[in-house]
Amino acid sequence: MSDSMDVFDRDLIRCRRKRAAAAFVAHDFLFREVGGRLVSRLEDIRQRFPIALELGCRTGVLAELVGDRGGIECLVRSELSEAMAQQAVAQWPSALTVIADEEQLPFRAGLFDLVMSNLVLHWVNDLPGTLVQAHRVLKPDGLFLASMVGGHSLSELRTALAVAESAEVGGGARIAPFIADVSTAGTLLQRAGFAMQVVDCDTITVLYTDPMHLLRDLRGTGESNAARKRRRTPLRRGILQAALDHYRIVHKDSEGRVPATFQILYLTAWATERSQPQKRPHGCIDNKGHTG
Numbered sequence: 001m002s003d004s005m006d007v008f009d010r011d012l013i014r015c016r017r018k019r020a021a022a023a024f025v026a027h028d029f030l031f032r033e034v035g036g037r038l039v040s041r042l043e044d045i046r047q048r049f050p051i052a053l054e055l056g057c058r059t060g061v062l063a064e065l066v067g068d069r070g071g072i073e074c075l076v077r078s079e080l081s082e083a084m085a086q087q088a089v090a091q092w093p094s095a096l097t098v099i100a101d102e103e104q105l106p107f108r109a110g111l112f113d114l115v116m117s118n119l120v121l122h123w124v125n126d127l128p129g130t131l132v133q134a135h136r137v138l139k140p141d142g143l144f145l146a147s148m149v150g151g152h153s154l155s156e157l158r159t160a161l162a163v164a165e166s167a168e169v170g171g172g173a174r175i176a177p178f179i180a181d182v183s184t185a186g187t188l189l190q191r192a193g194f195a196m197q198v199v200d201c202d203t204i205t206v207l208y209t210d211p212m213h214l215l216r217d218l219r220g221t222g223e224s225n226a227a228r229k230r231r232r233t234p235l236r237r238g239i240l241q242a243a244l245d246h247y248r249i250v251h252k253d254s255e256g257r258v259p260a261t262f263q264i265l266y267l268t269a270w271a272t273e274r275s276q277p278q279k280r281p282h283g284c285i286d287n288k289g290h291t292g
Contacts, residue, residue, distance in 0.1 A: 012226045017081035020222035024059045027220030035065045035118045042070040049114035056120030060088035105133045117146040122178045131192035142271040150263030151180030164243035176227040194269035202264045207257045211247040214260045
């Protein structure tokens with residue numbers, strides 16, 4: 001793998017998912033919100049998908065949300081973390097769950113009618129290669145449906161950390177880099193061999209009573225920065241406090257809440273040409289999953 005495709009530490013991602021597995025349900029509201037918006041797109045499609053694959057199932061949230069939508073009769077789930085996979089099996093034992101890296105899919109070509117992924121692909125190093133593999137394992141006329149975090153996410157936190165650390169010398173970013181350009185994601189789908197690719201974007205604003213709760217949610221879901229060029233020195237208490245103070249002062253609303261903005265990219269594509277799905281509405285939720 002070239003240096004340009006070795007952005008994230010996959011072993012660290014696996015370790016963080018292991019750490020987060022047991023208490024993931026206490027922090028998974030964003031996964032549920034985005035997953036619900038993702039699978040609702042199946043309601044717009046008359047075609048049934050008897051054999052489906054989920055990439056990066058975490059603790060099984062997406063399988064729960066899919067229910068009987070899409071006519072899925074057999075669901076196969078892959079997960080990088082064994083601890084997360086065990087939680088998924090406990091939640092939905094009827095689905096086949098395998099330990100596998102999203103970058104190295106162990107499935108034969110043309111096996112699945114549907115490939116789904118919810119908030120996983122932003123941590124993949126070789127996204128073009130992963131999309132090629134997803135296309136390979138789909139049957140002709142198969143559907144690829146995924147969501148991923150975009151690069152404009154957590155702008156408030158990025159700014160607060162940058163301001164607090166402005167006096168520091170050297171170091172790297174505290175928040176990982178992700179794809180932010182809708183057209184770039186669409187081009188990657190096209191190059192992977194998909195047809196009728198559609199990429200659209202939601203901006204979801206989560207409202208917190210305190211920015212420290214955001215940091216706890218990121219840790220609780222295993223979503224802390226895993227970029228290889230991340231700053232390795234621990235965040236000193238004084239700098240963290242300065243960042244949190246900046247966050248509160250600049251961003252709090254009239255009720256004392258602070259926003260955390262997430263850019264979510266939705267990728268829809270077919271192994272052969274299909275009608276274009278409809279875009280989903282934007283929205284705002286709090287960290288309990290309530291819309292508003």
